[in-house]
Amino acid sequence: MTQTFDILVIGAGPAGVAAATAAAEGGLRVGVVDDNPSTGGQIWRRGAASPAAARRWMEQFESAAITRLMGWQVIDCLRLGPDGGVLRAEGNTPGGEAADLHFRRLILATGARERFLPFPGWTLPNVMGAGGLDAMVRGGLPIEAKRVVVAGTGPLLLAVAAHLKERGAQVMAICEQASPAQMAPLGWALLRQPSKLRQGMGYRWTTRKTPYLTRCWPLAALAESSVGESDGQNSQPRLRSVRLQREGRQWTVECDYLACGFHLIPNTELAALLGCAMRDGFIVTDEQMQTSMPGVWCAGEPTSIGGVECSLLEGQIAGLAAAGKTGAALALSKRRAGMQAFVEALERACRLDPRLRDLAAEETIVCRCEDVRMAALRGRSDGRDAKLHTRCGMGPCQGRICGGATEFLFGWRAGQVRPPLYPALVSSLMEEEAAGSVAGGAEYAVSEGIENV
Amino acid sequence: MTGHADVIVIGAGIVGSACARACAAQGLKTLVLDAAGVGGGATAAGMGHIVVMDDSPAQLALTRRSQQLWEGISAELPADVEFERRGTLWVAVDEEEMHEVRRKQAVYAAAGVRTEVLDARAVAGAEPELRPGLAGALLAPADAVLYPPAAAAWLLQQAVSLGAERLGPQRVAAAARGEVRMEDGSKLCARWIVNACGVGATQLLPELPIRKRRGHLVITDRYPGFVHHQLVELGYLKSAHAVADESAAFNVQPRQTGQILIGSSREFGAEDTEINRSLLAAMLRRAEIYLPRIGRLRAIRAWTGFRAATPDKLPLIGPWPEDGSLMLATGHEGLGITTSLATGELVAAEITGIRPGIAAEPYLPARFLNGSPAASEQLLFGEAAYD
Ligand SMILES: Cc1cc2nc3c(=O)[nH]c(=O)nc-3n(C[C@H](O)[C@H](O)[C@H](O)COP(=O)(O)OP(=O)(O)OC[C@H]3O[C@@H](n4cnc5c(N)ncnc54)[C@H](O)[C@@H]3O)c2cc1C
Ligand SMILES: Cc1cc2nc3c(=O)[nH]c(=O)nc-3n(C[C@H](O)[C@H](O)[C@H](O)COP(=O)(O)OP(=O)(O)OC[C@H]3O[C@@H](n4cnc5c(N)ncnc54)[C@H](O)[C@@H]3O)c2cc1C
Numbered sequence: 094m095t096q097t098f099d100i101l102v103i104g105a106g107p108a109g110v111a112a113a114t115a116a117a118e119g120g121l122r123v124g125v126v127d128d129n130p131s132t133g134g135q136i137w138r139r140g141a142a143s144p145a146a147a148r149r150w151m152e153q154f155e156s157a158a159i160t161r162l163m164g165w166q167v168i169d170c171l172r173l174g175p176d177g178g179v180l181r182a183e184g185n186t187p188g189g190e191a192a193d194l195h196f197r198r199l200i201l202a203t204g205a206r207e208r209f210l211p212f213p214g215w216t217l218p219n220v221m222g223a224g225g226l227d228a229m230v231r232g233g234l235p236i237e238a239k240r241v242v243v244a245g246t247g248p249l250l251l252a253v254a255a256h257l258k259e260r261g262a263q264v265m266a267i268c269e270q271a272s273p274a275q276m277a278p279l280g281w282a283l284l285r286q287p288s289k290l291r292q293g294m295g296y297r298w299t300t301r302k303t304p305y306l307t308r309c310w311p312l313a314a315l316a317e318s319s320v321g322e323s324d325g326q327n328s329q330p331r332l333r334s335v336r337l338q339r340e341g342r343q344w345t346v347e348c349d350y351l352a353c354g355f356h357l358i359p360n361t362e363l364a365a366l367l368g369c370a371m372r373d374g375f376i377v378t379d380e381q382m383q384t385s386m387p388g389v390w391c392a393g394e395p396t397s398i399g400g401v402e403c404s405l406l407e408g409q410i411a412g413l414a415a416a417g418k419t420g421a422a423l424a425l426s427k428r429r430a431g432m433q434a435f436v437e438a439l440e441r442a443c444r445l446d447p448r449l450r451d452l453a454a455e456e457t458i459v460c461r462c463e464d465v466r467m468a469a470l471r472g473r474s475d476g477r478d479a480k481l482h483t484r485c486g487m488g489p490c491q492g493r494i495c496g497g498a499t500e501f502l503f504g505w506r507a508g509q510v511r512p513p514l515y516p517a518l519v520s521s522l523m524e525e526e527a528a529g530s531v532a533g534g535a536e537y538a539v540s541e542g543i544e545n546v
Numbered sequence: 547m548t549g550h551a552d553v554i555v556i557g558a559g560i561v562g563s564a565c566a567r568a569c570a571a572q573g574l575k576t577l578v579l580d581a582a583g584v585g586g587g588a589t590a591a592g593m594g595h596i597v598v599m600d601d602s603p604a605q606l607a608l609t610r611r612s613q614q615l616w617e618g619i620s621a622e623l624p625a626d627v628e629f630e631r632r633g634t635l636w637v638a639v640d641e642e643e644m645h646e647v648r649r650k651q652a653v654y655a656a657a658g659v660r661t662e663v664l665d666a667r668a669v670a671g672a673e674p675e676l677r678p679g680l681a682g683a684l685l686a687p688a689d690a691v692l693y694p695p696a697a698a699a700w701l702l703q704q705a706v707s708l709g710a711e712r713l714g715p716q717r718v719a720a721a722a723r724g725e726v727r728m729e730d731g732s733k734l735c736a737r738w739i740v741n742a743c744g745v746g747a748t749q750l751l752p753e754l755p756i757r758k759r760r761g762h763l764v765i766t767d768r769y770p771g772f773v774h775h776q777l778v779e780l781g782y783l784k785s786a787h788a789v790a791d792e793s794a795a796f797n798v799q800p801r802q803t804g805q806i807l808i809g810s811s812r813e814f815g816a817e818d819t820e821i822n823r824s825l826l827a828a829m830l831r832r833a834e835i836y837l838p839r840i841g842r843l844r845a846i847r848a849w850t851g852f853r854a855a856t857p858d859k860l861p862l863i864g865p866w867p868e869d870g871s872l873m874l875a876t877g878h879e880g881l882g883i884t885t886s887l888a889t890g891e892l893v894a895a896e897i898t899g900i901r902p903g904i905a906a907e908p909y910l911p912a913r914f915l916n917g918s919p920a921a922s923e924q925l926l927f928g929e930a931a932y933d
Contacts, residue, residue, distance in 0.1 A: 169823070473583075477582075481695040482584075482699060489844075489846050518841060519841045519842070522826060525827055
């Protein structure tokens with residue numbers, strides 16, 4: 094399959110939705126690709142409990158003339174030049190069809206993923222990502238009357254705890270690794286963003302009976318000592334409790350789920366493959382959200398972790414700029430500058446306590462794909478050496494999960510990004526680029542609407 | 547570390563590691579250094595097929611000797627080397643290639659290598675995923691598969707336990723007349739310097755007739771039992787010979803992990819490690835001709851590596867006539883994992899004066915000094931040399 098767009102947006106989270114909507118206003122051919130079957134990204138997916146603002150955005154997006162390619166994963170960039178390029182995507186269907194998506198301009202809105210840190214027991218069933226558990230509950234996982242401990246760092250913990258509480262869960266504790274002093278600037282920044290502040294206070298009101306413990310983290314997730322014979326079906330150990338630590342004190346809390354999230358890691362793999370310049374792990378953009386690669390814009394988490402409002406604004410800027418509406422884009426980018434204080438405060442609040450490096454025991458698994466344990470990783474000179482000699486990061490996730498941990502534990506940086514970006518059918522890599530018309534073809538009558546930027 | 551060593555091995559790829567082990571085993575005071583970790587160069591990119599090849603009598607002798615040496619240490623190899631005697635199936639598509647199968651069998655037999663000719667039925671039985679209608683195959687049961695970086699690390703660790711010393715990551719800026727100068731300016735001296743820098747050898751000795759020949763590989767997720775042997779098309783030889791441009795051949799290997807490693811391509815003139823999409827696609831389509839269902843497997847990573855190619859397709863092993871302290875161990879093209887062990891043996895024998903297991907002459911670098919190196923390179927790399 095081949096499809097041709099004036100503007101192609103990767104990711105249908107808030108940033109992508111805003112970008113596509115803004116770009117589509119001028120009648121350009123806009124497409125949005127997301128590997129998830131539904132739109133909305135990590136936060137708006139499945140619609141439930143969306144704030145009014147989200148609904149407004151989604152309505153505009155749904156009613157705009159935008160081609161939505163949901164359930165398609167971008168696996169490679171076949172070509173990129175100043176006049177456009179071609180991405181290859183694979184459908185999440187059993188048949189695994191491949192499609193070549195031709196574009197003149199590209200907007201990356203690939204979002205972020207949670208950072209996991211290894212500690213004894215973190216690989217037990219029912220120990221999961223905070224956002225991950227949240228999404229599963231939205232997807233129908235029964236959580237009523239279940240005991241949940243939420244641990245990690247960042248505002249996400251509070252949001253997840255509040256949502257689980259609303260769904261009837263018994264949230265036993267919210268463990269925030271940061272210190273109150275570290276989080277203070279975030280409070281100040283929030284005062285300048287009333288909507289965020291109201292949202293945060295709402296979360297706290299919902300979870301008011303749950304202890305919110307700063308400088309607190311899980312030491313270990315503990316398994317059921319004997320496996321219930323009555324269910325007789327599996328011998329896999331189950332989560333029973335979590336051992337927590339705060340200052341000098343340690344105690345154990347019984348629970349059914351442990352939801353962990355040690356902040357977010359931007360999804361920059363596609364941008365890296367395209368050759369976009371990065372700084373400190375984030376994509377560098379100009380004030381109109383254009384990356385170092387001409388014709389490629391980036392919005393949302395890959396540029397900085399700043400929450401939904403920031404992502405929406407960046408999405409709009411990128412969408413307008415890519416559509417050639419420079420004036421409108423520049424006008425909005427002034428507002429973005431005002432959000433920087435929040436971004437910086439959030440970064441500071443979520444900085445990980447170095448003592449978290451000591452959580453993993455020698456036998457704790459760090460790389461789940463390949464079962465690589467902590468002991469095997471100690472003393473390796475760098476990430477590549479560790480990968481070659483221990484298989485850490487060699488599995489299907491290509492270090493997307495363990496990379497966030499090894500970066501924090503050892504300071505290792507991710508290696509070279511290569512196609513396929515995600516595990517892909519061999520057949521999807523077999524085909525020559527499907528013919529399409531990129532720059533300057535007669536088919537591009539509609540594209541004349543794009544002014545030169 | 548200061549003082550005077552007998553041997554400094556530059557490069558801790560599989561070849562340098564094997565040289566260090568062989569030298570240390572002879573009681574030579576040996577130092578090993580590398581710009582990075584052990585086995586991070588071409589050794590980290592190679593397939594790890596331990597294979598006897600009969601491109602020329604010299605190649606047959608070197609690969610055969612090496613395979614015997616691998617066989618000899620196979621029981622000692624730790625689990626992470628993933629040594630498995632998978633055997634090679636040289637797949638023949640038609641009668642013409644069956645002719646080649648029988649010729650190959652005769653050559654191997656003369657060298658003492660046992661092989662078995664499989665007819666169409668037997669091939670289908672041995673590898674049910676191969677497409678129907680193949681003519682047959684030659685099975686070389688003693689060929690093996692291993693994980694090269696772990697093999698290099700083990701060889702180096704053996705060297706260290708035999709008394710060799712490994713120095714921290716250091717890039718060598720110059721090596722001549724018994725002196726090795728690091729990029730940071732520090733120096734080391736030795737009676738012998740072994741240049742085992744793979745394709746990097748020319749940085750220290752620009753006149754070496756070595757060119758980079760890029761290759762692509764793709765690894766899949768785990769599909770235990772999809773194939774059982776290393777599967778290679780007989781046309782592979784045509785690809786290995788085609789020096790002029792890009793080529794891709796069917797070369798598929800089962801890993802101990804259950805993963806399938808798909809190769810391989812050959813390409814001159816490429817300097818970066820990027821993926822050449824159309825060559826990768828051609829390589830995978832080639833594999834699909836033989837394994838029609840390979841397209842349904844999931845690929846998790848693709849990468850490239852550089853082979854150090856010489857004009858006559860034989861490595862450079864032995865003294866460099868222009869400098870009495872320099873010993874070369876490079877130019878192994880697509881066979882350095884296999885031939886590392888015999889290379890180590892030849893280098894140690896040259897240094898100590900003992901008799902090596904095979905004749906050293908065909909691999910001596912002096913063979914390129916009869917005329918001007920540039921001239922021979924022109925002649926031998928050029929299309930004229932292609933037969
Ligand atoms: C689990 C989780 C929960 C969060 N909860 C909150 C919250 O309650 N409040 C808050 O303020 N912020 C929250 N955030 C942060 C919030 O999501 C972001 O601020 C905002 O959603 C950023 O939007 P985005 O579009 O950049 O990213 P996302 O919403 O993550 O969307 C990116 C989309 O792109 C897709 N994608 C990525 N790469 C590819 C590819 N190669 N091919 C195809 N598709 C691709 C992803 O599947 C995803 O759907 C949360 C973040 C996460 C990860
Ligand atoms: C795609 C592909 C498939 C292959 N498949 C096979 C196969 O199946 N079987 C087989 O036998 N062979 C195979 N090969 C060939 C094999 O990988 C190589 O021949 C072999 O790895 C060469 O080893 P080496 O030690 O000479 O080089 P390298 O592994 O490259 O080691 C050289 C070392 O020298 C170091 N170095 C370089 N310059 C300096 C300097 N100035 N200072 C300090 N250190 C330096 C480097 O860091 C490096 O570690 C394959 C190769 C490729 C590319």
